[in-house]
Amino acid sequence: MEELNKILKIKNNQSVDLKDINIFSYTNFYQIVINLLKQHENHCLNYFAYKTSKGLHFIMAIGDDKSHNILLLSHILKSDEKPELKSLTKEIFALHIFEREIHENFGVNFIEHPWQKPVRFAHNRADKKMQINDYPFYSIKSEELHEVGVGPIHAGIIEPGHFRFICNGENVLHLEIQLGWQHRGIEELFLDKENNLQRNLLAENIAGDTVIGHTTAFAQTIEALADKHLSEQRHIERALALELERIAIHTGDISALCTDIAYHFGSNVFGILRTAIINFTQFWCGNRFGKSLIRLGGTHFPFTEELKVELLNVILKFEKQFEEMIDITFRLPSVQNRFDFIGIISPEQAQTIGTVGLSARMSQIERDIRVTHPNIAYQKFHYETITAEKGDVFARFLLKKKEIRKSIAWIRNVMENYKFDASPDEKPNYQLELQPNRFAISLVEAWRGEVCHCAISDEYGKLKHYKIKDPSMHNWKALELSLRNVEISDFPINNKSYNLSYCGHDL
Amino acid sequence: MISLLLILISALFFVGIVTKLKAKIAARKMPSIFQPLYDVIRLFKKGTVYSPVTSIIFKVAPILYFSSILSAVFFIPFAGEAGLLSFYGDFVFFAYLLAIGKFLMIIAAMDTGSGFEGMGANREALYSMLVEPAFFILAGSVALFTNNISFNELFANLHISTNLSYTIGIASIYVLFYIAMVENSRMPVDDPKTHLELTMVHEVMVLDNSGFDLALIHIATWLKFAIYGSLISNFFIKSDWNIYEQIAIYLGVQFIFACLVGIVEAFKARNKMNKNPQWIIVLSAIAVVTFLTALIITQKITLH
Numbered sequence: 001m002e003e004l005n006k007i008l009k010i011k012n013n014q015s016v017d018l019k020d021i022n023i024f025s026y027t028n029f030y031q032i033v034i035n036l037l038k039q040h041e042n043h044c045l046n047y048f049a050y051k052t053s054k055g056l057h058f059i060m061a062i063g064d065d066k067s068h069n070i071l072l073l074s075h076i077l078k079s080d081e082k083p084e085l086k087s088l089t090k091e092i093f094a095l096h097i098f099e100r101e102i103h104e105n106f107g108v109n110f111i112e113h114p115w116q117k118p119v120r121f122a123h124n125r126a127d128k129k130m131q132i133n134d135y136p137f138y139s140i141k142s143e144e145l146h147e148v149g150v151g152p153i154h155a156g157i158i159e160p161g162h163f164r165f166i167c168n169g170e171n172v173l174h175l176e177i178q179l180g181w182q183h184r185g186i187e188e189l190f191l192d193k194e195n196n197l198q199r200n201l202l203a204e205n206i207a208g209d210t211v212i213g214h215t216t217a218f219a220q221t222i223e224a225l226a227d228k229h230l231s232e233q234r235h236i237e238r239a240l241a242l243e244l245e246r247i248a249i250h251t252g253d254i255s256a257l258c259t260d261i262a263y264h265f266g267s268n269v270f271g272i273l274r275t276a277i278i279n280f281t282q283f284w285c286g287n288r289f290g291k292s293l294i295r296l297g298g299t300h301f302p303f304t305e306e307l308k309v310e311l312l313n314v315i316l317k318f319e320k321q322f323e324e325m326i327d328i329t330f331r332l333p334s335v336q337n338r339f340d341f342i343g344i345i346s347p348e349q350a351q352t353i354g355t356v357g358l359s360a361r362m363s364q365i366e367r368d369i370r371v372t373h374p375n376i377a378y379q380k381f382h383y384e385t386i387t388a389e390k391g392d393v394f395a396r397f398l399l400k401k402k403e404i405r406k407s408i409a410w411i412r413n414v415m416e417n418y419k420f421d422a423s424p425d426e427k428p429n430y431q432l433e434l435q436p437n438r439f440a441i442s443l444v445e446a447w448r449g450e451v452c453h454c455a456i457s458d459e460y461g462k463l464k465h466y467k468i469k470d471p472s473m474h475n476w477k478a479l480e481l482s483l484r485n486v487e488i489s490d491f492p493i494n495n496k497s498y499n500l501s502y503c504g505h506d507l
Numbered sequence: 508m509i510s511l512l513l514i515l516i517s518a519l520f521f522v523g524i525v526t527k528l529k530a531k532i533a534a535r536k537m538p539s540i541f542q543p544l545y546d547v548i549r550l551f552k553k554g555t556v557y558s559p560v561t562s563i564i565f566k567v568a569p570i571l572y573f574s575s576i577l578s579a580v581f582f583i584p585f586a587g588e589a590g591l592l593s594f595y596g597d598f599v600f601f602a603y604l605l606a607i608g609k610f611l612m613i614i615a616a617m618d619t620g621s622g623f624e625g626m627g628a629n630r631e632a633l634y635s636m637l638v639e640p641a642f643f644i645l646a647g648s649v650a651l652f653t654n655n656i657s658f659n660e661l662f663a664n665l666h667i668s669t670n671l672s673y674t675i676g677i678a679s680i681y682v683l684f685y686i687a688m689v690e691n692s693r694m695p696v697d698d699p700k701t702h703l704e705l706t707m708v709h710e711v712m713v714l715d716n717s718g719f720d721l722a723l724i725h726i727a728t729w730l731k732f733a734i735y736g737s738l739i740s741n742f743f744i745k746s747d748w749n750i751y752e753q754i755a756i757y758l759g760v761q762f763i764f765a766c767l768v769g770i771v772e773a774f775k776a777r778n779k780m781n782k783n784p785q786w787i788i789v790l791s792a793i794a795v796v797t798f799l800t801a802l803i804i805t806q807k808i809t810l811h
Contacts, residue, residue, distance in 0.1 A: 148622045148705075156702045170626075170780065260706075261776040262698035268533040334695065334776040342779075488626070489780035492703040 003032055009069040012373035015224040015440035018456065021059065021072045026085060029075040033060065037092045041065045043354055043367070045443065045452045047098035049106055050465040055079040056106055061441055061454065065372040070441060077108065087113035094354025097473055120180035120506045124188060135178045137164050144168060148488065152181045159502035167488055175483040175491075177476055182506035190466035196222065196296050196430035204291045207470060207504035212238070212245040213446025214468070214504075215294040217453040220375065220442035225455050226432035228297055232376055233421060236414060237303045239377035241281070241290050243407040246447040248277040250400040251322070253499050257397060258329065260493045261338045266329045273322055280314045283307075297429030304422040308415055315408055326401055339394035343482035343494040346391060350478065357449015359475040359498060362399050363391035369445035381414050393490075396497040434461040448472065448501065470504030510585035510737065513754065517761040518726075518733035519544060524762065528769030543725070550722035558715055560620050568615030569720035575608035576727045576734075582658055583737045586753045587746030589659035596656050598646050602639070605690070608727070609635050616712040623704045627711035630780070634696060634708065637787040638689045644794035645682050648675065648801040662741040671804050678797040680739055682790050684767065687735035689787060691728055694772040696783050706780070732768075736761040 006022045024032065036042050045061040055078040062071040077083065087110035089096040102108050103116040107126030110116060118125070121132045139147070145168055152160035160181035166174040186206055193199055203218035204211050216238045223230065255270030278288040285293035285301040293301055329335055345355075350363035360367040368385035370378045386402050388395035434457045444451045449471030458464040475498060482494050523540035530537040539545075557566060581591040582601045594600075609631070616628040650656045652675060653664040689696050692709030704711050713724050740760035744753050778786055802808045 146622070148626070150705065155704055258776075260701070260703060262694055262701060262772070263776040264529060264533040264535075264700070265773055268535055272534070332776065334778070337782070338776045338779055487780050489706040491705050 003028055004035075007032070008072045009064075009067075010072065010441070011068065012070060012369070013220045013224050013375055013440075013442050014070075015227065015435065015438045016072070018437045018439050021074050021439060024073060024075050026075050026077075029058075029060075029073060030086060030088065032073060033062075033088055033095075034091045036062055036071065037094070040351060042071075043356070044092075044095055044098065045070065045441070045450070046454055046467060046469050047095060047102075048454070048465075048467045049077075049102050049108070050456065050467075051106075052076075055081070056083075056108065058102070059439070059454070059456075061452070063373060063443070063450075065367065068373055070373065070443075072439070072441075083108045084111055085109070086111050089113050093352050094474065097477070118180065120183045122180075122183060122507075123185045132180055135162075137178070138166075138174065138176055140166055140174070145173065150491075161502050163491070165483070165488055165491070170487050170489065172483045172486055172488050172491070175480045177480055179476070179502060179505050182503040184503075184507065186507045187466050187468055191463050194462070196432060197428075200294075200296055200428075200430070204294075206468060206507070207501045208289065209249055210245070210446045210448060210451065210470070210501065210504060211289045211291055212241045212294065213444050213448070213451045214453075214470075215290075216242060217442045217444040217446075217451045219294055219296050220444070221440045221453040221455045222296055222432060222434070224440035224442060225434045225438055225457055227435055228429075228432055230297070231426060232380065233302070233418075234299060234426060235376040236380070236418060237299065238294055239375070239381075240303065240411065240414060241284075241293055242444070242446065243411055244277055244281055245290060247318075247404050247407050248274050248281070249447045249499075250404050251277065253496065254326075254329075254397065254400055256496050256499070257339075257393075257493060258335075260496050261335065263329070263332070263335060266325065266335075269321070269325045273318055273325070276314055276318050280311060283310065295428035297432055298426035300428065302422055302426075303420045305420055308420060311411070312415055315411060319408055322404065330398075330401070336394070339397055339493070340392065341390075342393045342490050343486055343497070344390060344392045345478050345482055349481055350391065353477040353481065354474050355449075355478050356474050357445065357471045358396065358399060358403070358447075359449060359471075359478050361385065361387045362395040363387075364389055367450075369443045369450045373443050375444075381410060381417070383410055393493055393497045434463070436461045446471065448499070448504075449475065468507055470501050470507075472500040472502075472505045475500050476505065508591065509750075509754075510583050510588070510590050511580060513585065513757055514580050514583060514730070514733045514737055517736060517758065518729040521729050521732045521736070521761065521765050524765040525769045525772070528766055529773045532770065532773040543729070547722045547725050550718055550725070553718040555718035555720055558619060561615075561618050561715070564611075565615045565618040565715070566720075568611040568618075569716060569723045571611050572608040573723040573727045575604050575611070576730045579604040579608075580730060580734060583734060584659040584662055584741065585737070585757070586741070586744045586748070587659070587663035589657075593657055593659045598650075598656070598658050598661070599643075601658065602642055602646075605731070606635065606639070612712060612724075616715075619715045621715065623707075623711045624714060626705075627708055630708045630783075631692070631712060634689055634783060634787060637784055638686055638790065641682055641787070641790040641794045642686055644791060644798050645679055645686075648794070648798040649679060651798070651805060651807075652801040654805075663746055665742070669804070671800055674800050675797050675804075676742055678793050678800075680742055682794050682797070683735055683739050684764070685790050687732060687764075688768070688771070689790075690735070691731050693768065695775055695778045695786070698777050732765075733761065736764045739764060 008021050010016055042062050042064050045063045047060040049056045049058045055076055057076050059074045089099055090112050099110045099113055100116055101119045104118050104125050145166055148165040150163040152162045162178040164176045165172050189202055190199055203215045206214040251270050251274040255267050258266035281290050282288045345363050347363045350360055350365055356367055364387050366385050370383040371385045388399045436457055436459045439456050441454045452469040454467040456465040479498050522543045527537045527540050579601050582597050583590045613628045613632050616624040649661055653661055655661050655664055697708040740757045744756050
């Protein structure tokens with residue numbers, strides 16, 4: 001197809017001139033997107049709109065897992081046109097959340113969209129009359145069914161979110177998740193704060209459990225926009241921190257899963273093990289979650305040969321205890337019995353709703369940014385992705401275990417084959433000059449899945465638009481589907497096995 | 508009288524021991540063995556909050572629940588000596604005293620009108636209903652075996668000597684142990700430690716109770732544990748021992764029982780909710796085996 005050749009193809013962490021992104025007519029855009037996304041190797045990374053003098057400018061980024069490219073295409077809705085577009089959701093269901101978001105923020109009506117529900121009740125939404133308490137829940141009128149509402153305030157220390165179950169006795173027929181209680185307007189804040197250090201700190205606080213993931217994506221985006229190239233070691237350090245974060249959070253998740261099934265032995269031991277890893281991060285940079293470690297244009301905390309010795313010690317100890325405990329846990333019949341065949345997502349379902357990261361890999365879909373769109377660190381030290389088969393809670397449990405092992409192996413590989421240089425030549429640089437009129441995109445495989453940051457600069461080299469996508473955006477739907485025809489008492493372990501982000505979604 | 512005193516004493520420490528052991532196994536810092544006591548004292552000092560949608564049922568249920576359990580304690584014999592109250596067929600009365608307390612808690616939970624509590628009440632009712640046959644078949648087979656039907660004589664005449672009677676002894680203790688777990692909403696049926704409303708059974712029913720009422724409910728749980736511990740200890744204690752031996756063995760059995768509860772809870776994950784009924788019915792099945800054994804021993808049926 002001739003149109004396909006006009007699509008701009010870039011690599012991860014690159015920036016392009018805004019003019020180079022081809023603007024299609026909506027009819028063409030519609031056709032191209034459907035053709036592209038019907039192929040399984042492609043998935044939508046981000047689809048957003050921003051206001052320009054001409055009208056609304058829409059940009060879609062599609063990740064091609066085979067050719068390792070990112071395809072960029074756009075269309076414009078002029079301000080004098082009626083804000084109506086034909087919905088893509090009917091053909092490509094995975095786009096439902098993006099269209100809902102655009103509808104909420106700009107009031108664009110997507111014709112034939114199944115239900116343009118509000119996503120997060122953003123401060124800058126188009127329809128201010130719509131309040132968070134008036135969320136239009138799906139309901140079924142029936143004598144036999146009852147509704148159970150949980151949240152937004154929960155019994156445990158977790159983030160706010162409302163879950164509405166429609167149940168037939170103990171069985172859940174339908175679950176709807178309403179988010180938005182954590183909305184802070186982070187994307188707007190990125191534009192308000194002109195100081196890059198402030199932006200850097202903001203990025204660390206997008207989601208408290210994905211500090212490294214989001215901050216790396218932010219740093220890479222802005223560096224791409226400023227055309228700043230860092231040394232190889234900086235990239236490897238970031239990847240190292242990312243893998244440590246993955247190990248820590250996965251171990252914590254396994255611990256929390258044990259808590260939810262009342263296996264306190266496992267719960268405590270994995271909790272203790274997680275501490276060893278985050279304590280190393282603290283030893284490295286002074287913060288257990290890696291805040292202040294990743295900075296624009298450099299770092300205050302270069303990785304040294306002494307740290308290497310310490311890290312090798314920590315993971316050696318961790319690995320020994322982890323292997324012992326994981327073996328006991330996975331062989332325990334009552335644990336297997338509790339996790340097996342609960343909350344199954346088939347590969348077809350996962351593909352349809354466009355899951356990413358762990359939630360995709362649990363259903364045999366090999367979707368992993370470290371492999372498909374690697375940055376310099378993963379180009380030098382390869383990572384092979386792993387998948388699970390069944391897509392149930394057990395598969396997610398199993399995958400977390402295997403990913404921890406893989407991450408440890410990757411870290412070992414780096415430790416053995418890379419010589420770290422402690423000379424502090426690359427200090428953070430917050431005065432980076434952004435190139436005008438450019439678009440930059442960065443993808444990072446955080447522990448939950450792909451984090452995607454996009455930034456657009458205006459003609460003076462200032463940030464004009466900043467767009468964040470947390471993997472939870474895609475994956476909340478998977479949790480909703482997992483609960484179909486599952487007992488309501490199995491909700492907590494399902495929820496925990498995904499461990500999706502509320503504030504990452506609400507922004 | 509001595510039975511009542513012993514039960515009250517062991518009730519005070521039972522949950523403390525369970526918690527302490529669980530913490531020890533799970534490599535946690537242990538709370539004091541008196542922590543449950545402190546908690547209850549704290550609750551007694553607090554005022555009680557009632558939701559405006561509740562009626563008188565919700566207010567009286569905890570007191571009635573507590574008193575029903577306390578009166579059940581009066582029927583427990585000790586080493587061949589009758590409890591404070593004892594009459595012909597008193598174990599049926601005993602079982603339904605416990606049941607009436609539970610019934611009151613269930614309707615009190617329904618009274619709050621909360622979606623969660625209704626769910627918990629529904630589950631608790633189902634499990635209590637399923638566990639009832641296990642208790643009666645078991646008591647029936649011991650009654651058949653000893654040819655007595657009051658608690659006191661039942662145990663006084665229980666002579667475990669032959670191989671077959673060991674079967675009855677072991678199976679009874681096993682079934683009683685797990686009946687105690689189900690009745691007290693412990694693992695593997697329910698997890699008393701969970702914070703997840705959707706998976707709770709007993710805990711969710713008492714979500715609205717506070718202060719004085721909640722303290723009574725906690726004490727009732729301790730008593731229930733001690734009651735089942737006493738029943739189990741009666742299988743071991745012989746009436747011809749001197750009183751100090753008996754008391755020592757009694758406390759020993761209660762202690763081991765508490766430890767076993769702790770160990771079972773620490774090394775196991777809980778059941779899937781929909782596997783629970785099946786699991787409880789297994790208890791009844793084991794009770795039936797005891798019953799058949801009793802029939803064989805008493806030669807009501809003969810094997811060829």
